[in-house]
Amino acid sequence: MAESHSEIDLGGTWRIKSADGKHACDYAVPGDVHSALITAGVIPDPYVGRNEYDVRWVAEQDWIASREFEWHGEGQWHLDVDYLDTVAEIKINNKSVLKADNCFRRYTPDVSKALKRGRNKIEIRFFSNVREAAKRQKAQPYYIPYSTNNCPIPDGNMLRKPQCHFGWDWNLAIAPFGAYGEIKLRSLENAALFIQAIKQTHFDDGSAGIEVIFEAPPSKNKAHITVTFAGQSQSISEPDFYESRAYFHIKRPRLWWPAGSGEQYLHELKIQCGDQIETRMIGLRQIELINQKDEVGARFAFKVNGQEIFCRGANWIPADALPSRATPELTRKLLQAAVDANMNMIRIWGGGYYEQDWFYDLCDELGLMVWQDFQFACNIYPADEKFLAEVKLEVVQQVQRLQHHACIALWCGDNELIGALSWFPETRANRDRYLAAYDRLNHTIEQAAKATDPTINWWPSSPSPGLLSFGDAWHDDRSGDMHFWSVWHEGKDFEHYRDVSPRFCSEFGFQSYPSLHLIKQFATSEEDLNIASDVMESHQKNKGGNARIAETMFRYFRFPKDFGNFVYISQIQQGLAMKTAIEYWRSLKPHCMGTLYWQLNDTWPVASWSSLDHGGHWKAMHYMAKRFYAPVAVMAIPDKQGTITIKAVNDRLKAQKLTLELTIVDPAGKAKPFKQFSKAVPPDKAIEIAKLKSADLPKGHVLIMDYEAADGSKGRAHFAAEPYKALRFLDPQISHKAEIKNGKLHISLSAKHLSLFTTAETGVDGNYSDNVLDLLPGEKAEIIFTPTNAADLQVAQNNLVIRNLYSSSH
Numbered sequence: 001m002a003e004s005h006s007e008i009d010l011g012g013t014w015r016i017k018s019a020d021g022k023h024a025c026d027y028a029v030p031g032d033v034h035s036a037l038i039t040a041g042v043i044p045d046p047y048v049g050r051n052e053y054d055v056r057w058v059a060e061q062d063w064i065a066s067r068e069f070e071w072h073g074e075g076q077w078h079l080d081v082d083y084l085d086t087v088a089e090i091k092i093n094n095k096s097v098l099k100a101d102n103c104f105r106r107y108t109p110d111v112s113k114a115l116k117r118g119r120n121k122i123e124i125r126f127f128s129n130v131r132e133a134a135k136r137q138k139a140q141p142y143y144i145p146y147s148t149n150n151c152p153i154p155d156g157n158m159l160r161k162p163q164c165h166f167g168w169d170w171n172l173a174i175a176p177f178g179a180y181g182e183i184k185l186r187s188l189e190n191a192a193l194f195i196q197a198i199k200q201t202h203f204d205d206g207s208a209g210i211e212v213i214f215e216a217p218p219s220k221n222k223a224h225i226t227v228t229f230a231g232q233s234q235s236i237s238e239p240d241f242y243e244s245r246a247y248f249h250i251k252r253p254r255l256w257w258p259a260g261s262g263e264q265y266l267h268e269l270k271i272q273c274g275d276q277i278e279t280r281m282i283g284l285r286q287i288e289l290i291n292q293k294d295e296v297g298a299r300f301a302f303k304v305n306g307q308e309i310f311c312r313g314a315n316w317i318p319a320d321a322l323p324s325r326a327t328p329e330l331t332r333k334l335l336q337a338a339v340d341a342n343m344n345m346i347r348i349w350g351g352g353y354y355e356q357d358w359f360y361d362l363c364d365e366l367g368l369m370v371w372q373d374f375q376f377a378c379n380i381y382p383a384d385e386k387f388l389a390e391v392k393l394e395v396v397q398q399v400q401r402l403q404h405h406a407c408i409a410l411w412c413g414d415n416e417l418i419g420a421l422s423w424f425p426e427t428r429a430n431r432d433r434y435l436a437a438y439d440r441l442n443h444t445i446e447q448a449a450k451a452t453d454p455t456i457n458w459w460p461s462s463p464s465p466g467l468l469s470f471g472d473a474w475h476d477d478r479s480g481d482m483h484f485w486s487v488w489h490e491g492k493d494f495e496h497y498r499d500v501s502p503r504f505c506s507e508f509g510f511q512s513y514p515s516l517h518l519i520k521q522f523a524t525s526e527e528d529l530n531i532a533s534d535v536m537e538s539h540q541k542n543k544g545g546n547a548r549i550a551e552t553m554f555r556y557f558r559f560p561k562d563f564g565n566f567v568y569i570s571q572i573q574q575g576l577a578m579k580t581a582i583e584y585w586r587s588l589k590p591h592c593m594g595t596l597y598w599q600l601n602d603t604w605p606v607a608s609w610s611s612l613d614h615g616g617h618w619k620a621m622h623y624m625a626k627r628f629y630a631p632v633a634v635m636a637i638p639d640k641q642g643t644i645t646i647k648a649v650n651d652r653l654k655a656q657k658l659t660l661e662l663t664i665v666d667p668a669g670k671a672k673p674f675k676q677f678s679k680a681v682p683p684d685k686a687i688e689i690a691k692l693k694s695a696d697l698p699k700g701h702v703l704i705m706d707y708e709a710a711d712g713s714k715g716r717a718h719f720a721a722e723p724y725k726a727l728r729f730l731d732p733q734i735s736h737k738a739e740i741k742n743g744k745l746h747i748s749l750s751a752k753h754l755s756l757f758t759t760a761e762t763g764v765d766g767n768y769s770d771n772v773l774d775l776l777p778g779e780k781a782e783i784i785f786t787p788t789n790a791a792d793l794q795v796a797q798n799n800l801v802i803r804n805l806y807s808s809s810h
């Protein structure tokens with residue numbers, strides 16, 4: 001326990017006990033209660049087998065957490081607690097000091113009257129969120145539907161808590177709870193200096209202004225305050241308790257840019273007030289949302305520092321289903337993987353959290369723009385005054401907390417609440433009522449957000465055709481942002497991605513299985529390694545998901561010969577689905593200005609749309625994403641008449657010289673050079689390089705495109721006009737060698753004949769220098785594997801499997 005005369009950190013080891021007195025164990029705060037029970041052996045790990053169902057009881061009763069601490073302070077003190085999940089009462093020495101019911105708020109109740117000098121006891125009663133939710137539903141004036149497709153645990157929409165905790169089509173349903181953030185006691189006299197706002201202004205002459213508005217703690221009334229920013233400093237000798245200001249003007253600021261478009265320069269802002277120092281890292285940048293009408297409908301694009309930037313990215317869900325496991329290290333690994341795959345934006349989807357401060361610090365540092373949803377997803381919500389008043393407080397706090405981050409590009413009202421209006425019998429029968437209630441909620445969010453920071457980019461909902469537009473942005477591609485789910489949820493073929501031309505596609509996805517070594521961690525017996533086993537089925541939360549994966553294989557591939565290859569092909573076809581969509585939509589730029597696929601990460605090991613396995617290991621698709629998201633990329637786009645257009649996209653702000661070689665491999669396995677191009681691709685453009693007729697690529701032939709651009713982007717892509725199952729490949733006869741050198745496994749490969757989607761799989765967690773390679777006849781390649789745990793190196797060498805399209809079915 002860290003103790004000073006002005007602050008006591010109450011994090012550390014607490015005790016937790018069930019209200020029925022049957023269970024008690026240590027509880028590490030910050031953290032969730034399930035994790036404490038797992039560590040103590042009270043419950044099994046819910047991620048393994050079908051344990052999920054055996055631990056549901058935990059959330060169905062109340063739990064009491066407690067600890068003791070010493071206090072010898074004076075004057076007024078308050079408690080400072082955030083991420084308290086969710087319906088809870090805190091008592092100090094048996095006196096109630098806080099009744100909380102919003103996980104997305106920070107609470108700072110005055111606790112002076114409850115404290116006593118010497119030994120004190122603090123207690124948190126976590127009321128069963130599951131029971132509380134049901135109670136609140138009953139008290140509503142009319143029924144408020146929640147998504148039964150996603151949530152096996154009902155009524156989560158009643159609580160201001162991550163909505164995916166009640167289950168989702170990629171999450172288990174155990175309704176975790178606990179204290180996940182800070183929990184501290186602070187003296188009011190020495191309270192932290194509070195930063196109200198940090199405002200940036202960018203002037204036409206290229207200079208920038210920064211204004212800092214803060215509240216100095218009362219005891220520092222007479223203190224001397226120094227504020228420094230970008231090498232300038234200012235003194236304030238009579239700080240105002242309510243509002244002190246400092247202003248800096250920077251003539252030629254070094255700017256912050258998204259990854260791939262420039263540097264992520266951060267200036268230090270420091271406020272020193274006596275012995276107290278507050279720092280923030282500030283990126284100077286301007287982000288505008290472009291949404292003007294045009295001949296098609298209305299645009300949706302981001303302009304950063306005066307330049308339109310195509311957003312390449314994915315959707316973010318919580319880093320782990322159990323908050324104790326969502327560490328900064330894991331989060332960094334996941335976000336770094338996004339940048340490594342050439343992304344520049346993530347969307348923090350509305351069914352999880354407003355993430356912790358360090359999350360946005362990471363995004364500032366990595367150059368990942370953040371599209372931040374307010375936390376409402378796929379359900380209908382109450383619109384009574386009490387609920388709206390709570391939402392307002394939440395919005396004000398969150399916008400105030402996050403507004404200074406360079407990464408924040410957009411605040412969006414919710415995820416899919418407009419769609420939800422047509423998902424339930426009640427809402428279809430009385431759309432007027434539910435639409436009016438929705439608008440009350442949405443308007444409350446908008447007003448509170450804009451009042452807190454009038455400069456934010458606001459978007460009402462995702463997807464949305466635009467302000468006060470309640471149309472079908474799942475199918476109408478003319479305006480705003482789109483969620484295009486027809487391929488996955490409606491079973492259309494991959495080619496259907498080319499039937500729409502979104503302005504910005506903020507969700508679209510295709511499922512695959514987790515990687516084999518991860519499956520083996522939760523499907524622990526041989527018996528379970530079958531997609532129809534009860535364990536595999538319980539690790540698939542989307543109804544009909546396994547059938548969709550299998551049906552897609554029938555459509556495009558020869559059926560895989562065993563379970564391992566089934567998993568492999570599921571990941572390849574997922575990558576192909578996203579490649580088809582993203583290459584086409586990127587080629588439409590500037591008509592389309594962003595693609596955020598669903599979804600980057602997983603909360604537990606499950607069949608899902610993610611490109612990263614739970615824990616951050618790259619699925620096959622993530623290696624493919626690195627290529628289809630390269631800032632300079634080449635793609636082949638067929639039309640329905642059989643013409644293949646070869647296009648090049650340049651997302652860089654400078655022209656890029658590009659060389660492209662086309663090779664055609666015939667059914668007998670012969671590779672013939674076909675054409676060569678050398679072209680300068682103008683900045684921020686998609687251009688046509690060539691048109692091929694169907695006769696150029698006769699039946700059974702495969703087109704290979706090798707390209708290299710001046711910025712270092714290079715890649716190889718192949719194109720086949722027919723489904724892979726129709727092509728007759730020769731056995732590539734891959735030979736490989738794997739040697740251990742300096743803690744890494746060097747895998748050398750050579751192919752006798754064309755080998756598509758060649759993938760090294762070591763059976764252990766780690767990172768491959770590259771993977772999912774296409775090898776031409778006679779070609780060699782090297783993949784270097786670094787295991788996460790050095791001790792796994794030998795196992796990796798012993799278990800190495802090389803897969804390719806041919807061997808998956810032979």
Ligand code: BMA
Pocket residue numbers: 168169170377378415416483507598
């Ligand atoms: C989208 C998301 C999520 C969901 C995903 C896959 O609509 O907003 O609710 O997990 O689809 O179905």
